[in-house]
Amino acid sequence: xxxxxxxxxxxxxxxxxxxxxxxxxxxxxxxxxxxxxxxxxxxxxxxxxxxxxxxxxxxxxxxxxxxxxxxxxxxxxxxxxxxxxxxxxxxxxxxxxxxxxxxxxxxxxxxxxxxxxxxxxxxxxxxxxxxxxxxxxxxxxxxxxxxxxxxxxxxxxxxxxxxxxxxxxxxxxxxxxxxxxxxxxxxxxxxxxxxxxxxxxxxxxxxxxxxxxxxxxxxxxxxxxxxxxxxxxxxxxxxxxxxxxxxxxxxxxxxxxxxxxxxxxxxxxxxxxxxxxxxxxxxxxxxxxxxxxxxxxxxxxxxxxxxxxxxxxxxxxxxxxxxxxxxxxxxxxxxxxxxxxxxxxxxxxxxxxxxxxxxxxxxxxxxxxxxxxxxxxxxxxxxxxxxxxxxxxxxxxxxxxxxxxxxxxxxxxxxxxxxxxxxxxxxxxxxxx
Amino acid sequence: xxxxxxxxxxxxxxxxxxxxxxxxxxxxxxxxxxxxxxxxxxxxxxxxxxxxxxxxxxxxxxxxxxxxxxxxxxxxxxxxxxxxxxxxxxxxxxxxxxxxxxxxxxxxxxxxxxxxxxxxxxxxxxxxxxxxxxxxxxxxxxxxxxxxxxxxxxxxxxxxxxxxxxxxxxxxxxxxxxxxxxxxxxxxxxxxxxxxxxxxxxxxxxxxxxxxxxxxxxxxxxxxxxxxxxxxxxxxxxxxxxxxxxxxxxxxxxxxxxxxxxxxxxxxxxxxxxxxxxxxxxxxxxxxxxxxxxxxxxxxxxxxxxxxxxxxxxxxxxxxxxxxxxxxxxxxxxxx
Numbered sequence: 001x002x003x004x005x006x007x008x009x010x011x012x013x014x015x016x017x018x019x020x021x022x023x024x025x026x027x028x029x030x031x032x033x034x035x036x037x038x039x040x041x042x043x044x045x046x047x048x049x050x051x052x053x054x055x056x057x058x059x060x061x062x063x064x065x066x067x068x069x070x071x072x073x074x075x076x077x078x079x080x081x082x083x084x085x086x087x088x089x090x091x092x093x094x095x096x097x098x099x100x101x102x103x104x105x106x107x108x109x110x111x112x113x114x115x116x117x118x119x120x121x122x123x124x125x126x127x128x129x130x131x132x133x134x135x136x137x138x139x140x141x142x143x144x145x146x147x148x149x150x151x152x153x154x155x156x157x158x159x160x161x162x163x164x165x166x167x168x169x170x171x172x173x174x175x176x177x178x179x180x181x182x183x184x185x186x187x188x189x190x191x192x193x194x195x196x197x198x199x200x201x202x203x204x205x206x207x208x209x210x211x212x213x214x215x216x217x218x219x220x221x222x223x224x225x226x227x228x229x230x231x232x233x234x235x236x237x238x239x240x241x242x243x244x245x246x247x248x249x250x251x252x253x254x255x256x257x258x259x260x261x262x263x264x265x266x267x268x269x270x271x272x273x274x275x276x277x278x279x280x281x282x283x284x285x286x287x288x289x290x291x292x293x294x295x296x297x298x299x300x301x302x303x304x305x306x307x308x309x310x311x312x313x314x315x316x317x318x319x320x321x322x323x324x325x326x327x328x329x330x331x332x333x334x335x336x337x338x339x340x341x342x343x344x345x346x347x348x349x350x351x352x353x354x355x356x357x358x359x360x361x362x363x364x365x366x367x368x369x370x371x372x373x374x375x376x377x378x379x380x381x382x383x384x385x386x387x388x389x390x391x392x393x394x395x396x397x398x399x400x401x402x403x404x405x406x407x408x409x410x411x412x413x414x415x416x417x418x419x420x421x422x423x424x425x426x427x428x429x430x431x432x433x
Numbered sequence: 434x435x436x437x438x439x440x441x442x443x444x445x446x447x448x449x450x451x452x453x454x455x456x457x458x459x460x461x462x463x464x465x466x467x468x469x470x471x472x473x474x475x476x477x478x479x480x481x482x483x484x485x486x487x488x489x490x491x492x493x494x495x496x497x498x499x500x501x502x503x504x505x506x507x508x509x510x511x512x513x514x515x516x517x518x519x520x521x522x523x524x525x526x527x528x529x530x531x532x533x534x535x536x537x538x539x540x541x542x543x544x545x546x547x548x549x550x551x552x553x554x555x556x557x558x559x560x561x562x563x564x565x566x567x568x569x570x571x572x573x574x575x576x577x578x579x580x581x582x583x584x585x586x587x588x589x590x591x592x593x594x595x596x597x598x599x600x601x602x603x604x605x606x607x608x609x610x611x612x613x614x615x616x617x618x619x620x621x622x623x624x625x626x627x628x629x630x631x632x633x634x635x636x637x638x639x640x641x642x643x644x645x646x647x648x649x650x651x652x653x654x655x656x657x658x659x660x661x662x663x664x665x666x667x668x669x670x671x672x673x674x675x676x677x678x679x680x681x682x683x684x685x686x687x688x689x690x691x692x693x694x695x696x697x698x699x700x701x702x703x704x705x706x707x708x709x710x711x712x713x714x715x716x717x718x719x720x721x722x723x724x725x726x727x728x729x730x731x732x733x734x735x736x737x738x739x740x741x742x743x744x745x746x747x748x749x750x751x752x753x754x755x756x757x758x759x760x761x762x763x764x765x766x767x768x769x
Contacts, residue, residue: 183753190543194690195756408566411556
């Protein structure tokens with residue numbers, strides 16, 4: 001049982017760190033860390049499913065997270081007046097034609113015997129299809145983007161409750177993961193890494209540039225919320241009274257209350273996913289996955305369909321990242337494609353999984369909380385360190401530079417943590433059993 | 434119809450920029466390919482190695498500018514380049530000592546080394562931002578143009594101008610010199626031959642008395658030199674920003690894989706394939722077509738196949754097509 005004690009202790013330490021933040025800085029900061037920690041833990045679960053269970057090297061997490069965010073806009077925002085009539089159907093038709101072109105090209109490749117005629121036919125299909133697609137798609141886009149560009153200029157969403165976007169975000173990410181998996185999963189591990197890295201960049205590029213979809217870099221703000229607004233709470237006399245009975249003023253109480261509600265929602269999702277991941281890990285399916293990870297050839301000899309199983313787990317892991325992405329956009333209340341950066345959304349999640357312990361779900365969750373805590377807190381720590389270092393120095397260019405640079409300590413620290421863990425405890429804080 | 438003007442426009446906006454960009458990518462891809470061939474992993478920290486080397490070069494450039502040393506019409510950065518290379522080589526060798534050597538001794542799986550290089554990437558990224566900050570820096574000086582568009586128009590009397598920037602000229606010249614030197618080194622010198630032998634068959638190379646640690650050290654120094662040169666040229670051509678260099682990782686890897694990982698010739702070919710496709714597909718062809726087609730037949734739209742923001746998509750799709758149909762790349766790289 002000592003292992004149980006150790007693991008509980010580790011979780012208690014992380015919880016303690018967050019509580020200390022609450023006591024020393026403010027409870028708002030602590031709850032912010034907790035909320036993003038919950039989301040990070042879910043992302044880490046997704047990556048752990050792919051890397052820890054199956055050994056798939058996916059560095060395109062950012063793309064799936066962003067797709068989840070896109071889903072919350074498409075589900076929860078109110079539809080833009082007249083956008084569908086103006087060009088929405090044209091866009092959909094154009095996209096369908098584009099997809100049909102690719103399918104036709106693939107079918108031609110599969111059905112025709114290898115010959116120069118096949119190459120020519122494929123090229124002809126692709127070129128004609130591309131121009132047809134542009135001819136249908138472009139007018140639709142122009143029409144939609146012309147509608148009130150300052151405040152909308154996109155097709156808007158469906159106006160449904162935002163909580164619905166969490167599963168939808170997962171489905172959207174799963175769908176894209178299926179397409180990617182179909183093409184890229186046969187590749188060697190580091191080719192798959194490059195391929196997923198590229199796909200994530202492309203997804204972000206699409207979200208930045210297709211203004212009709214979610215306004216691109218003009219951002220979508222003011223997403224509907226699953227919890228009450230702080231302002232409404234402050235106006236509610238009953239709430240103010242209850243806050244007063246706890247000895248708090250209404251403003252602080254409302255912000256904390258809202259964050260706690262978010263935390264409860266996220267915790268429910270995390271617990272469900274963690275339970276499912278644990279069940280999967282200890283099922284015959286999970287054992288098969290680990291067998292495939294440890295020795296693909298042997299697993300194949302036992303009659304396991306390695307490519308199909310890889311595709312399956314790639315889709316599942318990506319879907320979890322999509323859910324986390326939708327949750328994150330819900331928490332932020334806005335979608336800002338410009339802020340998606342691979343260091344933060346792909347590689348940091350990898351650090352979480354490796355540090356926590358790949359192959360162990362609890363390890364991934366622990367890593368998610370711990371690394372997120374450090375990511376947030378290294379900056380004030382760096383500032384403090386720089387303050388101490390430069391306290392004896394005269395004011396000047398060097399001092400200003402050092403103080404300004406403190407903010408960049410976090411990347412350095414994350415790299416250092418990753419390298420130290422890989423070197424001295426390569427199986428992570430909570431190793432795989 | 435005016436084919437001459439059409440060609441000048443094409444050269445000015447497509448061919449020359451693509452050659453410059455292709456040279457930069459080729460130099461970057463050569464570094465990736467050498468690491469892959471000899472140390473046997475995909476180095477995710479390569480973009481940041483480029484950024485680090487360029488940063489040292491920029492610091493020395495500023496110092497030289499401060500001292501009043503310059504190269505006349507050429508950018509001062511060229512003078513600072515050897516110092517940049519030395520600084521980068523030193524840093525990379527220290528990294529190898531502190532980090533990679535341990536895993537080499539363990540014979541760790543390549544994918545572990547890739548994750549390790551992710552950690553190095555974080556650290557380098559942090560160091561660069563720490564020292565020079567995340568902002569844009571322009572460090573080119575000297576003459577801006579070899580031929581400016583106006584001079585060209587006056588010289589030839591053509592309607593279209595052809596501008597050749599100094600940075601473009603320097604990029605191509607330097608790339609040619611570096612590549613020739615590299616190939617001479619790999620094919621003619623004893624150390625170069627031992628590197629190729631080590632890359633082809635590690636056991637056999639060890640058996641014939643090649644010192645693996647020496648091969649590794651030489652490789653890192655060459656890679657640092659290539660990365661610094663590529664990064665400085667890119668920075669002179671566009672500008673220096675830490676994040677942009679990190680993003681260059683994708684086209685550079687695409688170039689190396691398209692050419693065939695582990696094959697130096699392939700890396701160069703791949704660099705140009707990627708650069709030319711990126712530029713041609715994201716270029717608005719209207720002007721060229723208006724000149725090239727008979728009067729009145731010119732297109733109304735911009736005739737831009739994809740917006741410039743999708744240039745990553747182009748390199749990526751080429752990469753995917755090559756991987757699916759010819760997994761070892763154009764020049765038969767390794768497929769371990």
